[in-house]
Structure formats: C-alpha cells, structure tokens
Amino acid sequence: MAVVPKRFVVWPAVLVVFAAMLLCRYRVHSEPTQDKQALLSFLSQVPHEKRLQWSESDSACSWIGVVCDPTNSSVYYLRLPGVGLVGQIPPDTLSRLSQLRVLSLRSNRLSGPIPPDFSQLKLLRNVYLQDNQFSGEFPASLTELTRIVRLDLSFNRFAGPIPFSVNNLTHLTGLFLQNNAFTGKIPSIAPPGLTDFNVSNNRLNGSIPSALAKFPASAFANNLQLCGGPLPPCSPFFPSPAPSPSLPPAAISTHKKNKKLSTAAIIGISIAAGILLLLLILALIFLILRRSKKKETTKVQKPPAIAASRALAEAGTSSSKDDITGGSAEGGERNKLVFFHGGGYTFDLEDLLRASAEVLGKGSVGTSYKAVLEEGTTVVVKRLKDVAAAKKEFDQQMEILGNTKHQNILPLRAYYFSKDEKLLVYDYMPAGSLSALLHGSRGSGRTPLDWENRLRIAQSAARGLAHLHTSSKLVHGNIKSSNILLKQDNFDSCISDYGLNSLFSNATPPNHRVTGYRAPEVLETRKVTFKSDVYSFGVLILELLTGKAPNQASLGEEGIDLPRWVQSVVREEWTAEVFDVELMRYHNAEEEMVQLLQIGMACVAIVPDQRPTMGDALRMIEDMNRGGDTDDGLRQSSDDALRGSDSQTPPTESRASPPGVTP
Template identity: 40%
Template sequence: MESTSLLLLFITSLFFVASHGLSEIDSLLKFKESLVTGRASALESWDRKNPPCKWIGVVCQKGYVWGIRLENIKLSGSLNIDALVGLKSLRSLSFMNNNLRGPFPEIKKLGALKSIYLSNNQYDIEIPKDVFDGMGWLKKIHLEHNKFSGAIPVSIAKLPKLYELRLDGNRFTGQIPEFTHELHSLNLSNNALEGPIPNVLSTMDQKLFEGNNGLCGKPLDTECQSPHKISSEHKASSNKKSSKFLYIIAAVVAAALAILIILGLIIVLCRRRRNKQPLLSPEPGPSSLQRRAGIHESESHSQNRIAKKMIHTTKLSFLRDDKGKFELQDLLKASAEILGSGCFGASYKTVLSNGSVMVVKRFKHMNNAGFEEFQEHMTRLGKLKHENLLPVVAYYYKKEEKLFVSDFVEKGSLAAHLHGHKSLENPGLDWPTRLNIVKGVARGLLYLHNNLPSLMAPHGHLKSSNVLLNEKFEPLMTDYGLIPMINEESAQELMVAYKSPEYLKQSRVTKKTDVYGLGVLILEILTGKLPESFSNPDKENEEDMANWVRSIFKGEWTQELFDQEMGRTNNCEAEILKLLRIGLSCCEVDVEKRLDVREVVEKLEDLTKEREGDDDFYSTYASEADGRSSRGVSCEGINIS
C-alpha cells in the first residue's frame, strides 16, 4: 500500500513537471526553431542544460516566463507565435532593432500580453484589421520605423487599456480610427494618413501628427471642410454656371470699393495721429513654433491693450546672467526642430541669429503653483550651480503652460546611448564611461538634496532620458525640482518618484525616494535594460527591475546580467559587482534599510579607492568608434561580450 502511494506521488510529480517546467522549455525551444539570427552566440544559452529563467533574453517573474526580449541580434524571418501559447504568464515581447519580415505575428493568441515592441524592423505588409481583437490587457504597442502600409487596424482603437502607441515612420494610409479613450503617449507622424483627427486625440501635440499631409482638425492648423458643404457648392455651381460670372464681377467691384474706403480711412487716421506719440504695434502673426507653444494674440478693441498684452506675454524671465539676452520672439522666429515629446510636453531645438543653440521645452500639467509662487521657486532653481546639473537659462510663464529655455547638449540623453545607439549608429558606452556617469549623477543628486532641503524629493523625476551627456560624456541632470509645480494628479501618474515602492504601497514620498530612482538608473546602466519593461503583473505600473536583477544575481559574476554593449572590461569584475550591489541597496523596498544619498556618494568614491595608488589605475580609455576618452579603470582579463 505504501509503495503504491509513493508510485502515485511520483507519477503526479512527473505530471506536474511535464505540464509546467518542461512545457515552458519546449515552447521556447520550438519558438527558437523559427528564429534566424545573425549573431551565432546570441541564443547559445537556450538549451535544456539551464532553466529558461537563465536564458539570455528571457525575463521571469516568480519562476515563470514573463517576457522575451531579443533585441539588436539581427533576427530575421517571421515569429512563430503558436509556439508561445503555452507560456501562460507571458506578458511582454520585444524584438526591436532586428530584421524581421513576413506576416504580422498573430499576437491575439496571447490574450494576456501587456506590451509588444517591434520597432525598427523590416515589416513591409498591411496589418490585418482584427489582429488585436480580444486583447483586453494590452497597454503598449511599438511598431515605429517599419514599412507597414494600409489602414491602421481598427482593433487597435478598441483596446480598453491601451495608453502607449507608436506607429510613426511607416506608410499607413486612410483615416485615424476612433479611439475609445485618450492615450498617454502617441506618435502617428510621418505616414500618409488623411481625414479628420478624432476628437479624443485633439488635445495632443501637433508634432505627433506631422508628416501626414492629408490630416486636418485639431490640434493641427488645417480645418476640415464639411462634405455636405462641398456637395452643396458643387451642385450650386453646376446649376448656376450662367450667373456665376456676373457674381464674380459684382464681388470684384465691391471689393475694390471696400479697399478704396479703407485706404481713405487709414490716410485720415494717420494725419490725425501724426503729432501724437506713436503706438507700439503688435508683431506679425505667430510663427509655427508660436503655434506649437500655444502663444496666440487675443482680439481687443484697443491697439494699446493689444500692444501691452503682447509685451507681457512674450517676456522671458532670465535666471542666468552669463548668457546673452534675447527675447521670446527671437526664439519663436528661429527655425525649430523637434527633439522629442515626453510625458509633460515637447522639446524644440532652436538656432538664434547670433548662432546660439537653445532648447525650448514646453511643460503642460504645471498649474499647481500661482505666478508668484512659481516665480519664487524658479528663482531658487536658478541659484543652483553644479557641474552635473543643466541650468535653466530662462523661462516663460503662462497660466495654461510654461516654457523652459536651456542650452542644447550635443550628445543627447543617456537613454539614447543605452537603448538607441544602434539606430543612431553610435557605439555603446564602455565601462569607465558608465561608472563616471553614475558618480556624476550621484554627486549632482547630493547637491540637490543639500540645496533644496524643503523638498521631499529634490529631483523627483530621475531617469535616463533626463540625464544628458556633454561632449566629454559628463552627465547633466534635467527636469529636477519640478514636484512643487506639477499638478498633483499628473505628478502621481507621470513622475518617477511616484513609481517608488513607498508611494505605491503607502502613498508617501521621502528624500530616499530619489535614491530609489538612482538605484534603478544604476541597474539600467549596468544591464542595458529598460525599467519600463519590468511591470509587476500583480500591481500595475510598478517598476520592478530590482526584483529581476535579484532573481539572477546570486552574489557572483553572472555574464547574462550585464549589457553586452559595454565591451571589454578587463579586470573590472570586482568594481562592476560592487556597483551592482550599491544599486540594489538603493532599491531596498524598506525605506529605513535603503541608503541615503550621502552614503551612496561615499560608497561610489570608495569603490575604486583601494587602487588609486596604482599608477596604471587611471588611464585614458580611447574609443575607436568616436575618439572620445574617459577617465576610467585600466583593467585586464574580462570580456563581457
């Protein structure tokens, strides 16, 4: 009897393993068979010797396969979605920056999927209109920079939880479908779309629709003409051809008379006012950047009132004296190039007539403070001076929105170098450069905490896209000190500080919340992974990169954990592991156990102190790709790639 029970238990265990662990392995290996990669070693770890959670590109949560991220490995062919149906916990797929072609993946077979990233591939097809039917959990769709054609699938517009959609840089035609709700992030630019923009999208930035010559309606400046009106005009013209010529002659005569009368009035007025003090006349109509920034002249019966209002609304408030003074009109008249559109608004690069290159950043959701309070806070920010902070040169105040003016930083954002350098044809950041960036960000953060003691989170929005790199690859933080000015509802939805464990669980923000953001940034720099791709399936919108790192890191070197684009890291294994531990200490869920920012800076300074006596310790790390040099560690023997 006892042996029979043991046998049943053994058979049950085998059945459980076969239906759980092995099914995931079999599903992934079957999926691997459909993949063709230009990098022979890219999928070497995909074999039965290791559990799937140890495979390169496989992301796990609680021991189950949660995501697949195979990016920048020259994948070609088509994706076998049928092979993935057995992965019941699968929530995210990312195959960005590859050479995928063929039919569009049948992702609706993965009903629980939350995000799909197919950006920068070679798809040259029409997407079936029902391809997203039934995907009630799908939140993020990135299909930009392919060659998709035909109409935008109507099934996209029906997704109830969709809040991020990128379709720019394709060949989509036809009208934009009617979305059920407004999206938090959208880009439909540079396609061949036409017709009216749906009302639910009418409040978004017009740059998100540019490059579609046939589109009309808000937020664009092109009005849509009523079909009924067009039909009526056509009918009238066909029935009254004989009288049309007479109407035209009458209209021309009337217009000529009106012009003569107006000219006479102007001459009389000018003579009467010749001896009076001249009025300030308003500038010509708004330029394209004026329209983007929402700056419009309002009608008034008095020219004096128009002039005074124009002077007020175009006045810049300068925070730095070392920059040559210019007016907002100088920025508005300059040629403008959009740099990007973030959660708070768009950024534009402008070149002034004197050759200065500035960035104008438009902020929405910034009505939390009145004019005097806003002005006082901006004055405080203007007094901050640190080598790792990008200062605000000037600002423009308007009740509905604000403009910040700063210097243009040539190298762009840290995020672009970590995640977009392939498409930008830039080399990856080497280890010494990454370490130097972390140290600079930490020092700048400590400075903010020392000089803005009244703010609970002096930065509040620390992420890789808000860290710019100068010509020497030194970091410059932006978007700091915004929490007092951002509307509370928008701050909770958009700002990094409100994604921390203490806010998600206890609805509170502390000074150590910035440290949590720094920890996530350190892990992002070391792993090359996007924090946004690690959403906890049990709690929406909670970033959980730290848990993913902890699930892989067991206290010793783990090659798959670190960014392969870091290149050779000769003998730097110990320093890299130390930095990883510092990052995890910054991400402690318990705020009391988490390091404070001063401790972080001290640990970073101590990280290589033991080797500072070595003459060979600091050396110039020359990058063959772009000729840059960085002060870094001279190590030998280890090659991450």
C-alpha cells in the same frame, strides 16, 4: 482455520510505506535524463563562448540557464541570453524538452529558420528570440503552440507575410515583430488579451485592421504604406463614379427643361461668387493697410512669440504680445528678463522674441525650445504650464534656483514671469540627454554607450543631486533620464528641471507621464521628498545597467516595473540577464556592475527609511573598487559634491544605510 498473528499482518503495510518513501526519495533526487541528453546534443552542435560550461557529470538542473521542476524530472526554463551562441538551431534537440515553459535565446548570433519540430513544445508559454539573425518566413511551428503568452521575434531577419494563423495563439498578450523584413498586409490579429504589439520597421503595407487600431502609431512606424487606425486614413485609389441614371422616353422633355434651369442657376451662382470674391479682396486690402499703420505707430517688428510661430503651434498655444509681456498695466518692468549673475548673455526679452526656435520636447512641466538668437547665441527656453504659484512665491523660488551652482547642475540663467507666461532660460547642451543616447536606435551604425561612460554618468548625476539635497536643501522632484543632460567633451552629466515641483498644485506637476521613476509613496501622496529623489535615482541606475526604459511595456516576462523585474531576475540567481546586452563584452567589469546594481537596489527600497541618503549613495559609488587605471576625474571625492553645506544630511531625512548593501 488457523489464526494469523498480528505481527504478520502489520509487515505488508510497513513494506508499502517504505517502498513509497524510497520512491519519493528517488523522485526528489532524480535526473531529467532525456532533457539532459537533448541539451548536450544542442550544445555540441552549436558553437558558443567558453563561459557556458555544462558538465556532463553534474545534474542538468544545476547548469547555468537551466531551471527544472520541483522534482528535477523535467526542464521548465531555458534562459541563455547573450552567451555567444552562433549558427542554426539543430533539429531534434531543443524540441525534445517536452515540458519546457520558457525559452529565452535573445541577444545571440543564432541564424537560419526556426526548426519545424518546435511545434512539439506544446507547453511553451514565453518565447524570447529577439536580437539574433534568424531568417525565413514567420515560424509556422510557433503558431501551433496555443499556450504562448508572449512572443518576441524582433530585431531579426524574418521576411514574408505575417500569417493569419497567429490568431491560433488565443492566450497571447504580447507580440513583438519590429525590425524585421515582413511584407504584405497585417492580418486581423485579435487575441482577446493582446496588450502589447509592435510591427514597426518592416515592409508592411495596406490598412491597419480595426482590431489593432488601439495601439499607438509608434507600433506601426517606418513601414512602406500602412494607413488607417492611429496612422493617417487610407485614400481610395479608384473613387466610385457617380451613377448615371437612364431616363424613360416620356421624361426626356422634362429633363431638357431641368437642364435649362440648371444652366441659369449656374450663371447666377457664378455672378454671386464673383461679387463675393471682390468683397473679400477689398476686405483683405483694408486689413493690410490697417496692420501696416498699426506697425508704424507701435514699432512692433514682427508678431512676438517665445519661439517661431510654428513651434508655438506645435505647443498648442496662440499667444499675443500682451500675453508674453503681460501688457502695460503693471509697468515696463514686466517686459524684462531677470538674469542671474549675467551668465555671459547680453540679450533681452525682445531679442528672445525675435529668435528662431524649434521644439526640443514636451515634458510634464512644460515645453522646451531651442532658441537661436540673431547674434548666434543658442539657449534653451522652457515654457512652464499650469503654474499655481503667485509672482512673489515664483520669484523666491527662482532666486533659490538661480543661485544654485555646481558643475553637475544645469544653471538657470534667467526667467520671466507674467500672468500668462512663465519662462526659464538655460544653457543649450548639444550632446543631448541620457534618454536619447541610451534608448536611441540600436541598429547598425549606433555607437554603444560603454561601461566607463555609464558609470561616469551615474556618478556625476549623483554628485549634482547630492549637492541639491545637502547644500541647496532642494528636492529635485523629477529625476528621469531625459532630465540628465550630457557634456559633449567627457560624458559628465548635468541634472535639469530641478526644484520646480513647489510651483504646481498638489506639489507634483499634473499629467505626469513617468510613473516608472516615481517612488510608491509619491504615487499615493503626490508629495516629493529627498528619499523619493533617491528612489528615482535608483531607477536611473537600473536603467543605465539594464538598458531598459522604466515605462516600456515589454519590460519582462510579466510586464512588471523595472525594480520588480530586476529583483525577480536576481532572485532566480540569473544576474547576468539583468545587464544590457551592450555591456556583455566588459567581462573585467562584472564585479563593478554587480556593485552598482546593489547600490541601485538599495535606493529603490519600498520603505523610504531603508533607502540611503544621496550623500551615502554617492560615497558608495565612489568607494567602488575601480582599480588603478581610472582617471582622477572619475575618482573625485564626494566631499566636493557636498561642499558648501554645514551638514552632510538633508533636513528631516535619515542617513541610515539599508542592510544588505555591499559597496
């Protein structure tokens, strides 16, 4: 038998390895040909803006909004929000993307029903179709996609019933159907992981299933006749009549005797009720006479309260005049408001007690009332709760706040302190808060907040906060959009609720509901600093740019907080998806938006020392390239905001500007 030389044995193995290398190289540089043709077919049949340009000569994996798998053999993600898509989704186009995981077509003008062939997208996990004009019944094809985790069909024109087949989506964690025209009853939807749910602003009726009663009332608001669960209980239309038992003949005589006894009992009860009613009337007359006599001796005109009795009831309190005035043990001085520099007001505490009022809101430090005095003056009275500071410490802090003056800081006009009541008096700002303006109803008839005014609000708020830090040496401690109040004439903003943290135990007000604004170190130490204010201001900038509230549940695909959501989107190099859809029309301001986004991201750095100071943040905003057509008010120098301080740096804080920020 002939012996084969070794060199001939090695060659087949070398050829196999070489072929494998060629195959790997081919796969790495492969092209998702079928998916590419499906996308081109979709784009050719759907009108769209010119900004979405897919070149057939380029790889589909390099197109805007398209993300492929690591081998570039399939399309995994298709994100086309706010790109001006118009009309219906043609069949046999997107349904051919068999490996698709995420589909985002939100904020376009797509219409008509969802194609039935969407049922072929078996691997789809996240579907975002909100803010379009889709119509028809609930898409039956989507209920066949059992791997869906989050489904958003809100702000469309879907109608008809919500099908029970939604329960096929056993992995569902978020279902958003608000602002459509769904009718009928809500089926018992109970996927085990469902944490976010909203069917508000539809035409639903009937009782809310017990499986959905865990969600807040706002998730079911503005429907026809929903009841039960978080809403008021359902009332039966036809109460069951009481049974009328039939008596055997032998018991007829006994029944007659019982009937006579019952009549006698009824007469006795009637006599007793009459006597009791007479006693109640006499007692009521006695109380009225006694109260009238007391009024004459004390000359009290009406039951005192900081606001109308109805407002106090809503606040959950029941104060007497001794509660408000602190009694007479410590003298008449406790009966007075302490004013700062007059403020143009001439009322006293008694005038405030007689004012008509309404609750404006309940915050983390207390309840705010709009009080209209008898002479027509309108002020805001904040009733603090759970104050731990003693009177001396309280007076000292109020002196600091009352002497803080800046055009972008809401002035404290007066305060009142007693054992049971602590009141602060501010000017009333009829234009309301940034939170209400930014997150109010976005339906038809709403005037969008444009880019110029958003930038003006951010800049004026930065001026006020920088002045607090540098001139007054005050930490705000509670920056959020509801504490940014707007001037009615020019959209300048004023910051409110500043410098109150030191009045409460553990430095941070109890029961704080706005963790989305809180810096990571504050959540651990419960101590606010200048740098934690900068973090909160950075979140505020991101809120202005994205239009998203930091504490909303459906913030992003993963339900993460606002800074992390923005970071994840920017990291995927799809920055346009970050910005509020209401800003998409300002194409000439895209560079400025990106600059402000960079400043906001610098402010929300995890490490406090890597954040800029508020003075630096203000300078970066004012150094943005605004062009030659900007009014002088918006270009005011940051030195004006910092004027009055010997040092431009808050005490014990670093001014180091974080790397990677391009003003």
